[in-house]
Structures are given as structure tokens and as C-alpha cells.
Amino acid sequence: MLIFVNRYFHPDHSATSQILSDLAFGLSARGHDVRVIASRLRYDASDDLLPAHEVIRGVEVFRVWTSRFGRGDLIGRAIDYVTFYLSAAWRLLRLARAGDIIIAETDPPMLSVIVAPIAYLRGALLVNWLQDLFPEVAQAVGLGRRQLPGLVYDLLHALRNASLRAAAMNVAVGKKMAERLSSLGVAADRIAVIPNWADAERIRPVAPKDNPLRKEWGLEGSFVVGYSGNLGRAHDYRAMLGAIERLSCGPSEAPTIRWLIVGGGALHEAFRRELRAKGLKGVLFAPYQPRERLSESLSAADVHLVCLRPDLEGSVVPSKFYGVAAAGRPTIFIGDLDGEIAQIVRRSDLGSVAPHGDGEELAAQISALALDPARCSDIGMKARRLCEEELDKRVALDLWERLLECLPARGVGAA
Template sequence: MKVIIVNRFFAPDQSATSRMATSLATGLAADGFEVEAIASAAMHDDATRQAARSEMVDGVRVTRIGTTRFGRGTLLGRALDYASFHLGAAWRLLRSSSAGDVCVVCTDPPLMSISAMLPLALKRAKLVNWLNDLFPEAAFQAGVMKPRGLAGHLSLALRDASVRAAAANVTPMDAMAQALRLRGAPADRIAVVHHWSEGDALTPMPSRESGLRREWGLEGKFVIGYCGNLGRAHDFGALLDAAAMLKSRADIAFLIVGGGYRLQSVKQEASRLGLSNMMFEPLQPESLLRECLAAPDVHFVSLLPAFETSVVPSKFYGVAAAGRPTLFVGAPDGEIARLIRDNDCGKAFGIAGGLPLAAEIELLAASPDVVARWGANARALFDARFSRGRGLAAWGDIVTACALAPRSVDRPVIAASPSPRTP
């Protein structure tokens, strides 16, 4: 039996889905599983670059397939990239999977589980859906697909079919699991395994020791940072408003590191508002991730309330690992807001929260003891609930349960909370 992980990106790519898929694959390989990863040869941040078609990465055999490379600039180009990966990955599964294999299918590209169903059924391999986002719901909420149209109805019906066909369905948040149950997914095939970060690699670092903070000219300032994808599910209105209210404060700076759909619109609005206190830097390589997360004193995370059950703001887990507080803008009763409130590791605001966000930033700039306490609490929360060791233990249990369950039995019962192990 081998474990096959299907995700559009894999190391050395530095996208969020690549980091999670790579972390899972290499962790399972280190635990003795035979692991193959199927990914695209294209790179998330540069469609002109290609990774090696076949290589070993920390014990994982990586097979990369050729796809179109239109990039992220247009919806049509992205759709064609998605479609070509669907076809190539399905063909690879038909060729490489065997009876009893466990195939973990991610949601990058969206709805990949639909294309994986048939080849896995033909080869008598077992499907495990890793639903890091819920599609097509996220597309409905982003306005790129109509829920009442033919494409919306069909994609939702087929996605639900792939959930019912799976040996297990794994979500990173309770709200997503509940959304699947409401769609009729069998409860004994749903597991909640929270996202994680590399806790050993992201140990807290004092801001003054971050070389990137010095390189970017941020010494002596109180820095609010955003590190990651600026996607359709994220709101930056409150952050821009707060920066505008505080632009007379030379000792407070706003740092955005990353790219994505909303980057240009945020840059344009920052320029229109004359925000000389807001700076932009590209996504940093993994080797600099610890320094990048250490550069801000506090981090900003956002999620539009409409996406609460379909998208997970995974950057929160890296911020917690780095021992930094989070200022969250989104649903006040959402999962991240509750985590922050219950564990005293930051503060949550509603979407129209520019004024209270600015006021809180001013208070924190004058309260290093609060920042330190919130940061320490964030790391304690990470160690207790979101370490890589806990995540891999959960996944090891799920893969083993799926592998051992005979196909004649309806499906295995999945335990969502395995015993923790050393990170």
C-alpha cells in the first residue's frame, strides 16, 4: 500500500497549499509510509518556471505533470490551468494507483476529487478528500459561479458524490465539517484535523533579530504585518482605513508580504490614500519564513464572513507558531475570532472595523507587555493544538484506518482526535 497525495503544487513551490501538502507527504514518509506526490510542473508564483518532472523530496517520490501555464491573471487562463491538471492527474492516477492504495486529494485545483473518483474506483484504491476549502461554495461566495446555474448545480452534486464515495473526508475547521454534514455527508467519514505549521522551524524570534526587518527599514517602528495570499476571501478595507488614520504616526508602519488577486487593488488604494506608511514586499522563500513572520510586532488576518464555512485563513497558524498576536477582521463569532478571544492571543473586529482597529494598534504600540503576553499565549495555543506532530498523528491514524478497512465494509469510522505525539 502506498499513499498518493494530489495537489497542484509541491516543494520547492512556496504557496500555502504546497507547504501543507509537502509537510503532510514528508511527515508520512518519515513515519514509514510509501508516499508519492502528484503535482504540476508549473510554479504558483511564476508560470514561466517549471520544476523537475520527477524527483525525490525528503523520501517522497514526486511526479509532476505538464499543464497549461496561463497563470493567475485571468479567470479563463486559471480555469484552463485547472482543467489541464485535472486531466493529467486523473491519467496519472489511472497509471500509478493500485488496489488498496490511499489517495489524499486536495482542493487545489478546486473539485479535483470529482476527476479522481473514476480512476481510483477502477483501480480499487481509496479516496480521501482533504477539503482545505469547500468548492463550489467558495466560488459561489466569490461571485465567480452562480449557485442556481447549471454549472453550480452540477459541480455541487458531483462534489457531494465524491464526498460520499470517499473513505474519509478531512476538513481543517469544525464549521466546514458541519457544512458537509448538512449536505448529507456521513458523519463517520468526516474528520477535523486543524492546519499546522512547522513549529520547530518557526520558533519565536525577537523582532530586533529579524534581518528582513532591518533590510526593509523597519527598525524603531511598531509594525503591523500581513504575510500571505491576498485572495478574494480576504478584506483589506479595515487595514487600509486604519493605515490612513495613523499615517501621521512615523513610528507605526504597515507591511504586506505576498501576492494574489487583491494585491493590485490594495496597492492602488494605498497610493490613492497617500499611505507612505504602508510597504509591499514579495512572497519570501521558505528559508526566510521565520524572519518574515518575526518582522512584524503583530499580524493582521482577515476573512470575509461569507467565507467562514468554505475557506480557512491558514496564515493564522504560522503567526501563532511565530509567537505573534493576531488582529483579526471577519465574523466576530467565527472560528478564528473565538480562538483569539478564548486564548487571549489578539483581538477580533468586524469588517467595518477601521476605527477600532486603528485605536487598538495605537494602544498596542504603547503596550509592549500586552504584545508580549498575547504572543506567548499564541505560541502556547499552537503547541497545545496546532503542532505538526498532532496533525501528522491524526493523518497517520486516518490513513491506517482507511488502508485496513475492507471494501466490503461500508466505510471506516474516522476518529478526529487522535492521541497527541511529540511535535
Template sequence: MAPKQRRVFLVNRYFHPDTSATSQIASDLAGFLAEQGWEVIAITGAGRYDEPTCRLDPDAVLPGVAIHRVGPVTEASSSLLRRAGVALAVHAALAVEVCRCARAGDIVVVKTDPPLLSVSLLPVVLARRLRQVNWLQDVYPEVAAELGLKAGKGLLGGILRRLRNASLRHAVMNVAVGERMKAKITGFGVPAARVTVLSNWCNDRSIVPAGGEPSRLRRDWGLQDKFVIGYSGNLGRAHEIDTLIGAARLLRDEPGIAFLFIGNGYLTPYLKRAVAEHRLGAMFYFQPYQDAGALPQSLTVPDIHWLSLNPHLEGLIVPSKFYGIAAAGKPMIAVMAPDGEISDLVRRSDCGAVIVPGDSAGFAATVRQWCGRPDLLAEKGRNARALIESGLDRRSSLHAWQTLLLSVAGPPKS
């Protein structure tokens, strides 16, 4: 007789070998559960985050995980209406595939990309009697409303909220990535017993503090004699960059200071225009997204990292790039609400500075102070790494996830 297994589905638009943040942590969890003897099926889209018009290799595999790629990809130069149509088609394709493959009692871990995916899957979950676990990386439609998008407001926004709340209340568990997000979710009328907090993570075994030798990338990018303030990843609508631009203007006459941006995103063209308008080109260096294998090196290039979040989005989004920065043993300047999720971590661990959005002078003063204090940077970097090793490491997070899934699972399937 074949051994009994518990089955779990992970549903997200992006998955291995895509290198976006949501893809990496979903792929990490899938691979870990497969190693632990679970039957794991990933239901995912066909495209890539950084190149949405390109299809991933349909034959790409993750050991022990069955990957089902469905739905269309965005066409080059497509209109807003066309992109909306693609998003709806992805929702439908993911839901249909779960309906086709899942059976009563299976666990379905539903992420939030595309937004409101839990709403699309709820009819399938009810019809097939599945155990839905919502893994919330962000909270829509509230994020859309705060960013000024019409879909998050008015009658449509109200309807989407009611549907979203129904999908949260029906789930056997909702996983928030921060305490403030948990408070938001319980505020929607979701029973507190069905909301828990499990933080995101990074691959802290490969992302480690650098030794004393200068990074090869630092040399290749012409930064070996610079004091580098760095950013890595998607620079999206949720971020606040005017404070950084103001600080750069105040630091323009300081010798050897450089701002490095690795990645791309919605706000990147705005940043480049501001750099040109204020004649800051000599201070700014731009590099494209790096391959996942280069991340351990690229994260160690900056002397300090900058990360930010629009204060109106506190409790709706938690910047996951914090974990990679901390694992690399790098101090950080967090431009965020002073009572925010990441701000609290930075202060408690003494791994950086928290700057109130709009305080460009404070940002510049911090850079000036840290520029001449390698001992201070080293201490804050050690504190950052120690925070990861105190229970925010990848292995601890994956074991916490397995414990959670076992607590909501039914009996193993034969």
C-alpha cells in the same frame, strides 16, 4: 521476501519544492509518512504557485517520496479562456496519472487544488477500487458563488454541487480543517462518521519567537523605529481589506506606525491603488514573497499581524497563516466574523483581538492601545505560542494524520 508496505498517493497541484501553503503541508505529510515506512507517491502539477508560468525543476526530490509532475503550466499573458483550459488539462493529467500508477486498495489523499479535484478523481477511484480521502482546504463551488463567480451559480453550480457531494459521500474519509467546515460537509448529506477535523500546521520547530535583538530584515527594510502591522502571504479574493484601509486613514497622523505587506495576490493591486488614492504611501511597505528559509525571520518582523476573511466564507475556508503567526509568538488582529473559526481560537487563547469587518475605528483603537504596551504584546505572543504547543504543533498533526490513514487502510501490500 521484500517487507510489506502500505501505499499512499497525495494529489495536489503544488508540491515540494513549491513554497505555497498547500504545497508545504502536503510535502510535510508525504515526508513524514515516508519516514514511518509508507510507500509515498505525490502526483502533482509541473508549475509554481507564485510564478504560474514557470516550471519547477523536474529533478527536485523529497527523500523517500516518488514525485510525478504532470500537466501544463499557464502561459504568460494568457486569456481567461486559456487559463481555464490549463486548469482542465491539469485535472485530466492528475487523474490519468493516478489511474496509471495506483492499484486496488491504495489510499489516495485528494486535496482541493485545483478546485473540485475530488470530482475528477472519482471515476478513477471507482474503476481502480481505491480508498479516497478528501483533504478539504476550501469548499467549492460555494466559494466561487460567494465571490460572485458564475461557475458557482445557476445550472452549472448545481451540477458541480451534486458531483462534489457524490465524491464526498463515496470517500472513506473527508478531512476538514475546521469545525464549521465539518458542519458544512455533513450538511451536504455526508455521513458524520466519514468527516473528521484535522487542523493545518506550520513548521513550529523553525518558526519560533524571536529573541530581544531586532530582526535583520527589520533593519534591511527600514522598519527598526516603527510599530509594524504586518501581513505575510497571498492577499486573495477571500480576504477583506477595506477595514484595514479605513484604519490606516485614521492612523495616518500617528507617529511611527507602518503597514508591511509581504507577498502578493489578487487584491494587492487594489490595495496599492487605495494607498495611492488616500496618500498613505509613507505608511505602507511592500515586499515580495520570501523564500521558505526566510519565513522564520520575516514572520517576526511585525509587532502585530493582521489577517482577515470575508465573513461569507466562514466554514468554506480557514486561513492557515494563523498557525505561522502563532508559532512566531506574535499577537494578531483578526478582521473576521466574530463567531468564526479563527476568531474563536484568538479569543479562547487570548492571543489577539477580533474586529468585525467594517469597524475601522475599532481596528485603529486597538493599534493605538497596543502601540504603547510592549508587555501586553509579549503576553499575547506567549499565549499564541502556547496554543500551538497545546496540540496544534506540526508533529502532533502529522501523527494524527498517520492514525487516520491507518484506520482507513487495507492490509499492507507485498
């Protein structure tokens, strides 16, 4: 039996929920016995409680009680985490059996620390599925207005590292993350790299003339620069803001450039405030779109921006890149010029890379694509082809299935 543990699951739309839902449903469809332990909450609607127990597309879902303070306050968020840890641990203790494979995702943070001793007690195998590395991310971006003492971070590092070394396998979503795990003392044979993915069947390129959202949002006749998904503390809008300033006063013969920001996040409102303060126009904000409209939403832009703070390379991999590739659109990555996504973009000629915080260079790269629609189209076709061949959900499912089939041979507690 496969038991996934994560705070959010279908029908929630958060990033960890969507990627987990894809994997759980995909493995269930291939004949695996799949259970999920999650909370009853939705990421952006904590008052909307989901059923405590149900079977969805062959996956049995156990949703446990948690507090509902939400993300606005650090203390309330910490209480939400603790109550999920306790409730999920109790459910897992009753559910897990010898020989089961428990797959712990990373929401809430440090989930592996709670799951590892239960896996040991039950004779189950633990797989840590690392969407990010905590507490590294917290140390880099901070925790709201508060910061933890260094000794607390030292303790968190020690506990987390012990849970990584105790696992039968640690699945990193990028090569740089795998390198970081090796530097933490995790054995090479307990590290696997399986990148996140897009569903190439669900997300398809939509031509501008056939895209109802592009018309609904008033983007016809413009070259559209998109940013889709979370704009959080791991990202940085300074380069984007600088590029908007420079391109807002471009020559009259240049194509009309519009900006489409879809989603939310911790920096979302701050970005809007700075745009208003500078009197910058031509930026459209839209809410998160349902999965059934992602083809239209992602295809509404002619090029997409993906960014990551350079100090977070190896701790986070921006998964929005995969949806952009599925929609057949170029990517401009903003961040470490030798970062995980930067390397893919360069190697496969999927767009370009701009330095962190450099609005002038970003504006130049956007202008070059706006003036060369043929190149933009060619890059988009390459991105779609790479998605179908390497970044599609089907490819990831194959990798996960092979990994899980090999795990029992290791034996519980294998050295």
C-alpha cells in the same frame, strides 16, 4: 501506498504546496510509502518547469504535463485545470492499486470529482483533504469579470457532493467546515477535523533587536502591523485601509506605527492603488519570503492581521494564522466575530477580533497593543505555547497517521 494528488508540490511555495509537502515528507520519514502526482509548474513562475519525475526525501514525485496559460484569464485558467485533470487522471489510473489510499487536495477545484471514480475502479480508498469548499467560494467571490449561470453551479454542487459522499473520509481543516459538510449530507463517520499547522521547529520567534529583516526593511523603532501571505478575494482590505487612515493622523505622543505587507494576491495591486490615491504613507510592501526566512519575516511585525469575509466562514480557514502563532506574535482577526479563527483567538487570549470592514475598531485595537508592549509580549508567548502544544506540524502528523491507519479497516465501498 499513499498517493497525494495536487497541482503544486515542493519546491513550490504556494499554500497548498507547502502544507502538502510537510505532510508527505513527514509521513515518508515515519516509514510510509508516499507518492505525489502534481504538475511541473510553480504557482508564480509558469515558465519554470520542474522535473517530470524525481524522488525527494523518500517521496516519489510524478509531475504531469499541463497547459501554462496562468491565472490572469478565466478561460486560460480553466484550460490549465482541465489539462491537469486529464494528465493527473491518466497517471493515477496507471499508478493506483487495490488497497492504496488516494488523498486528493483541492487545487485545482473539484479534484475529488476526477479522483473518486478512479479510486473506485482501482479498489483504492479516497480521502478528500478540503482546504476550501468549491463551488461555494467561487459563488461568493466571483470568477474575475465573469460569473457562471446558476444551473452550472447546481451541477458542480451535485458532482462535488457525490464525490464527498463516495470518499472513505473527508478531512476538514476546521470545525465550521465540518459542520458545512454535515449539512451537505456527508455522514458523520466520514468527516474528520485536522487543522492546518505551522512548523514550530522551522518558524521561531525572533526578537526585534536580533532580526536582520526588521533592520533591512527600516522598521526599527516602530510598532509594526503585519499582513503576511495572500491578499485575495476571500479577504478584504477595507478595515485595514480605514485603520491606516485613522492612525496616520494620530497624536504625536503615540508610538510610530508602520505597516508591513508581505506577499501578493488578487487584491494586492488594488490595495496599493487605494493607498496611493489617498496619499497614505508608512506602508511597506515586500514579496513572498522563502521558508528559511519565515522566522525573520513573521517576527518583523509586532502584531499580525488575519482576515476572512464572513460569508466564507465554513468554506475557508486562513492558514496564515498558524505561522503567526509559531512566530510568537498576537493576531487581530478581522471578520465574523464568531468565526473559526476568532474563536481560537478569544478562547486562548491570542489577540483580539474586529468586525468585518470596521477600520475605526481595528485602529483602536492596534493602538491599544502599541501602547502596551508588555501585553503584546505576553500574548505572543501564549501564541507560541499554543502552537507548540496544539498547532505544530508534529501534532498534525500524529492525527493524520492515526486517521490513515484506521482507514483500511473500513473496507473499500463500506457503507
